[in-house]
Amino acid sequence: MSSKLKMNYIAGEWAVGSEINRNINPSDTGDVIGEYARASEVQALQAIDAAYDARIIWQRRTAEERSDAMDRIGTEILARREELGHLLSREEGKTLLEGIGEATRAGRVFKFFAGEALRLGGEKLASIRAGVDVDVVREPEGVIGIITPWNFPIAIPAWKIAPALAYSNTVVFKPADLVPGSAWALAEIIVRAGELPPGVFNLVMGAGSKVGNTMVSSPKVRAITFTGSAGTGRQIGMKCMERGAKVQLEMGGKNPLVILDDAQLDQAVSVAINGSFFSTGQRCTGSSRVIVHESIHDRFVAAMVERMATLQTDHALKNETDIGPVASQDQLDQDLFYIASARDEGGRIVAGGELLARETPGFYLSPALITETHNAMRVNREEVFGPVASVIRVKNYDEALEVANDTEFGLSAGICTTSLKYATDFKHNSTAGMVMVNVPTAGVDYHAPFGGRRGSSYGSREQGTYAREFYTAVKTTYTQA
Numbered sequence: 001m002s003s004k005l006k007m008n009y010i011a012g013e014w015a016v017g018s019e020i021n022r023n024i025n026p027s028d029t030g031d032v033i034g035e036y037a038r039a040s041e042v043q044a045l046q047a048i049d050a051a052y053d054a055r056i057i058w059q060r061r062t063a064e065e066r067s068d069a070m071d072r073i074g075t076e077i078l079a080r081r082e083e084l085g086h087l088l089s090r091e092e093g094k095t096l097l098e099g100i101g102e103a104t105r106a107g108r109v110f111k112f113f114a115g116e117a118l119r120l121g122g123e124k125l126a127s128i129r130a131g132v133d134v135d136v137v138r139e140p141e142g143v144i145g146i147i148t149p150w151n152f153p154i155a156i157p158a159w160k161i162a163p164a165l166a167y168s169n170t171v172v173f174k175p176a177d178l179v180p181g182s183a184w185a186l187a188e189i190i191v192r193a194g195e196l197p198p199g200v201f202n203l204v205m206g207a208g209s210k211v212g213n214t215m216v217s218s219p220k221v222r223a224i225t226f227t228g229s230a231g232t233g234r235q236i237g238m239k240c241m242e243r244g245a246k247v248q249l250e251m252g253g254k255n256p257l258v259i260l261d262d263a264q265l266d267q268a269v270s271v272a273i274n275g276s277f278f279s280t281g282q283r284c285t286g287s288s289r290v291i292v293h294e295s296i297h298d299r300f301v302a303a304m305v306e307r308m309a310t311l312q313t314d315h316a317l318k319n320e321t322d323i324g325p326v327a328s329q330d331q332l333d334q335d336l337f338y339i340a341s342a343r344d345e346g347g348r349i350v351a352g353g354e355l356l357a358r359e360t361p362g363f364y365l366s367p368a369l370i371t372e373t374h375n376a377m378r379v380n381r382e383e384v385f386g387p388v389a390s391v392i393r394v395k396n397y398d399e400a401l402e403v404a405n406d407t408e409f410g411l412s413a414g415i416c417t418t419s420l421k422y423a424t425d426f427k428h429n430s431t432a433g434m435v436m437v438n439v440p441t442a443g444v445d446y447h448a449p450f451g452g453r454r455g456s457s458y459g460s461r462e463q464g465t466y467a468r469e470f471y472t473a474v475k476t477t478y479t480q481a
């Protein structure tokens with residue numbers, strides 16, 4: 001075992017695990033970023049016990065103490081955002097600029113919840129009975145189990161951990177096995193800068209089927225917040241439901257971007273390129289279906305192909321890189337599978353979709369644009385989760401709206417138009433949880449509610465003041481003096 005092994009954090013102690021996970025750089029598969037301890041199921045149970053026992057200690061701390069802890073954590077993340085962003089890009093494959101941006105967001109989230117810790121309030125209602133006081137208060141839920149995906153390895157953990165702690169809960173956190181580095185660095189800052197009592201925050205790295213499943217099944221974990229794929233999310237949701245645990249699921253997307261014939265072409269191309277291909281298309285809010293009015297279709301596709309030719313796909317840490325590698329071999333196989341399936345069903349690959357060789361061995365795929373697709377094709381029904389966008393030609397706005405809404409998902413949806421009438425109609429009639437007009441479907445503010453509808457999300461919203469819905473329990477009290 002290496003002396004530099006990054007360990008789990010359980011009951012206030014760093015702890016070796018039952019296995020070692022070697023974290024590989026997707027831009028250079030010969031570069032081992034570090035070794036991370038995978039926790040056993042027994043250790044996951046120890047972490048849960050520690051979080052359970054620490055609840056009362058943390059709840060007795062004042063709001064100001066919790067606020068100060070969140071503030072110190074946010075300050076350190078922001079001060080170290082370049083270093084954290086570098087680590088993130090090295091292990092996940094998004095560009096350095098994107099990595100630093102994500103680390104910055106994580107810091108800002110802690111700062112936001114430093115304020116929220118002080119703002120948590122209740123309500124006083126008039127009673128229908130004389131002399132009776134009715135008070136509505138919010139209390140912590142208890143132990144929160146946090147399970148996160150690989151594509152935002154510091155921002156998603158931050159936007160779950162910060163509200164959990166700010167609202168007086170204790171935490172057991174399991175990051176994705178593919179990217180333990182950013183999560184470990186975040187955890188180290190949380191326990192040190194946060195000066196948290198033992199047990200308040202626990203990190204258990206490892207496989208979802210073992211560590212994650214132990215958290216989902218434990219009666220001591222009062223609530224599970226999960227972000228990841230729809231299949232895993234549904235399984236977790238059912239298990240939580242069976243034992244009456246609170247659950248919040250953020251899952252996949254098949255997000256439409258509508259381009260109308262009155263759109264500003266340059267702007268529409270920028271919005272589509274960003275939404276479909278930035279962060280290597282590995283965003284739940286990415287624009288994977290680009291729905292284009294027939295009278296602008298050919299001009300739009302030509303302009304996209306021209307712009308795509310200027311994009312550099314290369315090592316995530318090179319300054320000139322626009323698109324980093326895909327995160328893993330499995331993910332690359334999935335992307336290639338969907339490109340082939342689109343071709344088999346009659347789609348035309350007009351740009352990209354090819355494996356690229358670079359100075360270092362990595363999972364390089366040129367962003368793919370597929371035309372002549374229709375909404376029933378597999379590539380337009382299932383989440384690809386890579387730098388792959390398909391174009392669907394439509395006759396008019398009504399058809400565009402119908403196609404946009406024809407999906408089992410409902411996370412984000414966008415439209416590019418200069419028409420107030422169509423922009424307004426789309427905002428009213430899109431069935432997605434987040435609607436964007438002339439801005440990419442991906443990329444949201446950290447203080448605004450985040451989440452989708454139907455197959456994309458289950459439970460209450462994340463982020464901003466809306467987060468209190470999940471991380472607190474409502475109590476109504478009636479008092480006769």
Ligand code: NAD
Binds near residue numbers: 147283
């Ligand atoms: P995944 O479902 O494979 O894994 C997500 C997490 O769940 C990981 O930590 C994993 O170890 C854990 N897990 C797996 N099986 C488990 C089990 N049986 N019990 C408990 N935990 C288990 O997802 P992924 O591949 O890491 O992430 C990509 C997916 O995440 C995409 O579908 C993407 O759309 C989605 N995502 C959604 C959002 C959103 O907010 N809607 C944001 C980012 C990513």
